[in-house]
Amino acid sequence: MRNFILTLFLSTGLGLAAKPIKFDFKDPKNVNNVIFQMDAPLESINGSGDGISGTVHFDPNDPSSTQGTILLDSASLHVGNPVLKEHIHGSDWMNVKKYPTISFKLSKLENIRKKGIDVFADAKGKMTIRNVTIEMIAPIRITYLKGLLEKRNRVAGDLLVIRSKFIVKRDDFGIRAGEKLEKVANQIEISLNVAGAAPSN
């Protein structure tokens, strides 16, 4: 009987430990952002977007099962030149009124390597820009910080930091495909730098 209770307790405990934790990427500190860079003849175009939201389910014992969606409010994209910003938000480029969200739906992690507190992997998922969805793989670095949400947001819970650098092509998402290549490069370098919170409540 004692063994049965012990087995039940352990299995329940392990069962609970194996449950993926849901992390919310809406950052109250407003630090989460996406940085983008495009080559141009005069000077590279640098900008950022801070309208990050979305959720990711992460199991520290099974990182390969990580799933979730990271969303970016396309109207939050900003560059230093106001005319250029207007063009980027406009109907020819991002068309932020018609397509208000850019999303990456993470389906699984592959080629997982652990290094200290970090998990390096290839994130397989679907990127949607301007309602065009393309399957892609992006290198990703995940840092799971158990119980450290309190030190960041003054709320008990866990933190999950996701960092990634990858390239998307304008052509693939119909952003003036094959046009203006002499003015703005086809490749857009994207750097993702986000922290998600899982309050324990």
Next chain:
Amino acid sequence: MVLFLQILGSATVLLGLACLSASAFIWHKHGARTGLWETSVQTTREIPIVEEMPELGFQQQVVWEEKLVLGIETPIAGAMIFIVSILTSLVLFYLSSKIAKKMVE
């Protein structure tokens, strides 16, 4: 009249030259960027993911500060004003010489 046109021509050239020099000077002061004008500047700050625990890594926070930074348009505008002033002064000198000729005749 001839003297007035000649003085006006010289003044136009000097004004154009002043515009060119001023635009080049201001542009240089703003960093002599080859890019376009910007009304906000990107500043990247390294924020610790967890305060007082930098060993856990940093997150880059992008902050946009409203600030006018002049671009390549500035010296181009200065150069265009200079060219226009040269052309204007040439016209003025041509007119003055024509009037002078008529007066001699």
